[in-house]
Amino acid sequence: MIRAAIATVLTLLALPAHAIEIQDVTSPKGIKAWLVQDDSIPFVALDIQFKGGASMDAPEKRGAINLMTALLEEGAGKRDSTQFAQAVEDLGARISFDADDDTLSVGFRALSENRDEAADLLALALTQPRFDDSAVQRVRAQVQAVIRSEATDPNSIAAKELARQAWGDHPYATSLNGTEESVAKLTRQDLVAAKNRILARDRVVVGAAGDISPEELGPLLDRILGGLPEAATAPLPDKAELQLTGGTTVIDWDSPQTVVSFAGPGIAIDDPDYFAAFVANHILGGGGFSSRLMTEVREKRGLTYGVGTALATGLFGQSWQGGMAGGNDTTGQAVDLIRQEWAGMAEGVTQKELTDAKxxxxxxxxxxxxxxxxxxxxxxxxxxxxxPIDYINTRNDKVEAVTAEDVARVSKRLLDPAQLRFVLVGRPEGVESTD
Structure with missing residues (x-):
């Protein structure tokens, strides 16, 4: 497996991204996938994504999608948890499940000689998960332990409060783990209902790479996904409207340092200004030690070990967010600097900053x-x-086309410090909530 990965890396590094040929495949049952075929190694990988993710939780059932996803590998069909894991291991395959607020993702890795048998196991997990009581209780306890841990983690506390203020009554506003109480109430019937809300053919997209032809991939897709319902039992969530207002929220926490999370309006990936914002973010705070925020807040003044920003482009809503941590006595100064740099992007960037970023x-x-x-x-x-399927070919051209004027325009549009909300968890000196 390691040699296969290394060989693929070397092949891809020797070629520009546009040399990767993507084939559009449709299975006999109408399931679509994009494929990059590479027959050099007898190994295939699939990435299967179901739209909606943990945002598909039913009302009053927060945490159900997350718990259900964690249980998909805990036995299927006639195999209990141990037997299922052993069957996957015996084939030298790997099957993984994960959920976030936008997708439920399935990872599938198999040697070419075993891919049909491994595919049958994955199909069982998706269509006939057991949800045995012993597994449910064990995984439920693990999730509740995570929830308790997050309740004492300043980073999690800051992120959750910022999300609560940002997204109102949308699922984005709450943790996909749910609460101890909501998870405790989930029944096996709730888990089956959660599965049916999301695991359906009308929600799925598939990426495939490796030793498989389009003619072979189609039947493999049907083998894995053909037994799923044609349509999910619940609609996708509505778009989330960002509800942040400018200002500062301070949450008292006994610690020598303060954790800082901040966010303002973001931008959708299909927005004409997206790539200008992408470049702007790199210059502002996404470029590591070369970014303005790292230079001003860390390098020049030593107020933090690290500060960064990112475009959070969810399927249902977007924000432009960042974070840092620093001493209680200097956090106020750092927050002021972040606001200054946030506003300063609208004044333009230098040609060197632009060239280096691109x-x-x-x-x-x-x-x-x-x-x-x-x-x-x-x-x-x-x-x-x-x-589009040719995105890999055109992506770098879109980055190269961004001008300094584009960066200034999108910064004026989005980087308004009056709309920037800070959440501070700690005891920052001289900083108070402005709510």
């Missing part, structure tokens, strides 16, 4: 294609957010 962003892109699993995930992600 050089990095275009240069690192081919490095993402470092193995069949990563390629399959990229292909699924492209479909999920609606990118």
């Amino acid at each position: 050089t990095y962003l275009t240069g690192e892109y081919p490095l993402r294609f470092d193995g069949n699993g990563r390629i399959a995930a990229i292909l699924a992600g492209m479909q999920l957010i609606g990118f």
Whole structure:
């Protein structure tokens, strides 16, 4: 497996991203997938994404999708948890499940000689999960332990409060883990209902990479997904409207340092200004030690070990967010600097900043294609957010086309410090809530 990954990395590094040929495949039952075929290694990877993710939780059932997802590998059909895991291991395969607020994702890795048998196991997990009481109680306890841990973690506390203020009554506003109380009330019937709310053929996108032809992939897709219902039992969530107002929220926490989370309006990936915002974010806070925030807050003044920003582009809502941590006595100064740099982006960037950002962003892109699993995930992600099949060919051209004027325009549009909300968890000196 390691040699296979290394071989794929070397092949991809030797080629520009546009040399990767993507094939559009439709199975006999109408399931669509994008495929990058590579017969050099007898190994195939699939990345299967179901739209909606944990945002598909039913009312009063927060945490059900997350718990259900964690239980998909805990036995299926006639095999209990141990037997199912052993069957996967015996085939040298890997099957994984994960949920976030936008998707329920399935990872599948198998040697070519065993892919049909491994596919049958995955199909069982998706269509006939057991939800045995012993497994439910064990995984429920694990989830509740995570919830209790997050309740004492300043980073989690800050992130949850910021999300609560940002997204109102949308599922984005609450943790996909649910609460101890909501998870405790979930029954096996709730888990079956949660599965039916999301695991259906009308919600799925698939990326595939490795030793498989389009003619072979179609039947494999039907083998894995053909037994799922044609349509899910619940509609996708509505779009989330960002409800943040500018200002500061301070949550008292006995600690020598303060954790800071902040966010303002974001931008959708299909917005004409998205790539200008993408470049702007790199210059502002997404570029590591080369970013303005790292320079001003850490390098010049030593107020934090690290500060960064990111475009959070969810399927149902977007924000432009960031975070840092620093001493209680200097956090107020750091927050002021972040606001200044937030506003300063509208005044423009230098040609060197622009050139350096574009050089990095275009240069690192081919490095993402470092193995069949990563390629399959990229292909699924492209479909999920609606990118065209030639996106890999054109992505760097879009980055290169961004001008300083574009960066200034999108910064004026989005980076308004009056709309920037800070959540501070700690005891920052001289800083009070402005709510």
